[in-house]
Amino acid sequence: MTKFSELNLNPKVVKAIEEAGYDTPTPIQAGAIPPALEGRDVLGIAQTGTGKTAGFVLPMITLLARGRARARMPRSLVLCPTRELAAQVAENFDTYAKHVKLTKALLIGGVSFKEQDAAIDKGVDVLIATPGRLLDHFERGKLLLTGVQVMVVDEADRMLDMGFIPDIERIFSLTPFTRQTLFFSATMAPEIERITNTFLSNPARVEVARQASASETIEQGVVMFKASRRDREGTEKRALLRALIDGEGDKCTNAIVFCNRKTDVDVVAKSLKKHGYDAAPIHGDLDQSQRTKTLDGFREGDLRFLIASDVAARGLDVPAVSHVFNFDVPSHAEDYVHRIGRTGRAGRDGKAMMICAPKDEKNFDAIERLLQKDIPRIANPLGDATPRSDTEAPADQETSGKESKSSRSRSGRSRSKQAEPKSVAQDTKAPSEHKSDQQAHKKPSPPPQKPQSKPADKPKPQETQSGKTDNSSSASRGRRNDRDNKVVGMGDHMPTFIAKSFDERRTG
Structure with missing residues (x-):
């Protein structure tokens, strides 16, 4: 040798x-x-x-x-x-x-x-x-x-x-x-x-090696992830990342977490720190002094998790990186090889895990074609349970709340019917009569006054929701024959002394 x-x-x-x-x-x-x-x-x-x-x-x-x-x-x-x-x-x-x-x-x-x-x-x-x-x-x-x-x-x-x-x-x-x-x-x-x-x-x-091939000392795996709801994808994906880290236990001495976008780097780093993980971001928008300080801390073992964009994917030599987590599937297949190459260096064993959402499947297929082999699938450590953040309401409670509101709006009339038994005659009333009954119960009756209008011998015409007169009432049919004698626009409750002035004009 x-x-x-x-x-x-x-x-x-x-x-x-x-x-x-x-x-x-x-x-x-x-x-x-x-x-x-x-x-x-x-x-x-x-x-x-x-x-x-x-x-x-x-x-x-x-x-x-x-x-x-x-x-x-x-x-x-x-x-x-x-x-x-x-x-x-x-x-x-x-x-x-x-x-x-x-x-x-x-x-x-x-x-x-x-x-x-x-x-x-x-x-x-x-x-x-x-x-x-x-x-x-x-x-x-x-x-x-x-x-x-x-x-x-x-x-x-x-x-x-x-x-x-x-x-x-x-x-x-x-x-x-x-x-x-x-x-x-x-x-x-x-x-x-x-x-x-x-x-x-x-x-x-x-x-010395086939182009864009991954080291044989790196154990690879991918979790096929699908969010329960589109607006919860980021929250559930971060929960899945934490579950993967926890599943490795003490074997995960330190790790690099790669994201495609700089904004995601900051969000993931902040989320991990919030849940008690020792993490810090590194990407191109940070000051050089801060980038250097973060990288030195990771190399010296003072920092456990380095959340990085692809600025850290190439050439960085940190010999003892135990794990690489791809929070996002890289857009270019070659970048996957360089990302996971941060672990398993100089003959050491390493492990690389990736989260693949449905929108990333095209890029994931390109990675497998480049590697000329299938990446082993890993079972979701969270199972079928939907992960939730501490600051968000559970999805099932939100759904049940919406259902209860809609059910109340749709079945308000049916529940009011069940509240007290009604006769067959009451059940045949038009919807407007039900509304009138409900309003009568809600509003107090006015005090008795001196009658200023004709006795209400004739019942008021009832209208259905379609706007047509209910012909089931003979009194309403009688009032309909007198429609020409009424003053248009004054309503059905016009006092007699006002109607008299209009009648005098007509006869005069």
Whole structure:
């Protein structure tokens, strides 16, 4: 078996490797380091968590051990898609170059330009940067790339997803044609392959695993989840996440929970903290100082749950992550491989669990096609019971309340009938007569007054709900014959002394 001491690395570099506790290189390291030391371009393709970072850091330190950098002209350049990955590469240089006198500078967003300009002015051997901040320094006239001897593009497929490919092409055009290029990626999309054909010269292709394959040390599983109601999906999904965490018990020493959206990252982190879990969010909208503090706390074991967007899915090396929970199914199938690659690193065992809602089934099918195998289904730990939050009313109580209201509105008349027995004659009354009876019971009868109108010998005409006169009353038929003698618009209860004035006008 090959050892680092057999790879022709600088003895001081080998000493730093041994002090870090490593002896045997991973397959990607054993395949990429020899051609890189020969000065050849390298195209490395390997799944995440296989040690690609050391695969280019170690030969770079060996190649740059001799020589000295000039002001504003770095000797090597490492491009990373995210701030966290760039900071991690910088830590690797500090670890493996501690016995070699090399200087480095880290150019990332969220940090003052002044400090970065001061480091560049002194001259750096290794410049580690994100594409946007690097071009900012170049456009301000603070940086020249004509002295770059070795250029590294790390996580190239993530660069493609984040829209950095035009920036990468521009940066390539600013570096010397004679540079050595080390290109590393977990997948080879057509656009990535076009760039390698354009900017790499006869590269040594090192592919140690099938593209976008998951590590065999990771136990995978998925819960097919369907909410009881659409408006309760988020609440029930968070309850399911807590149930999955509780089901792992002490085996879940720490975990990363991935969400697709930044807003969901904040909501899930807040929910877990509310229920007593030690959790904190990390995503692109947070200040760099807060992101760094959160990530350091997770690495040191002070934080148990890291709730993250895909900004933390690529390249972050936290060796002892026991679990990964995908709160959302990733939109891109390749992102699933990178997410679960945060666990099961360096030969350790890991476990990855995912929650799949009906709307995510299309993306889930794409993941299984990419992996070329089925992900085992996990039974819902909550069973058929609908999980409820502490602040929301139970769904069954809300439903029963609605049903009771509707039943009261629909059967109000039937219950009033059951309240007291009625005769057959009463049952045949029109609906308006029932209403009149109810109003008579509610309103007190007025005191007796001196009669000012004709005796009410004739019964009042009753109208049905359809607006037609009820012909069942002979008195009503009699009043209908006198309709022409009535004053239109004055109603049926017009006093006699008012009607008399109208009668005089008619006869006069």
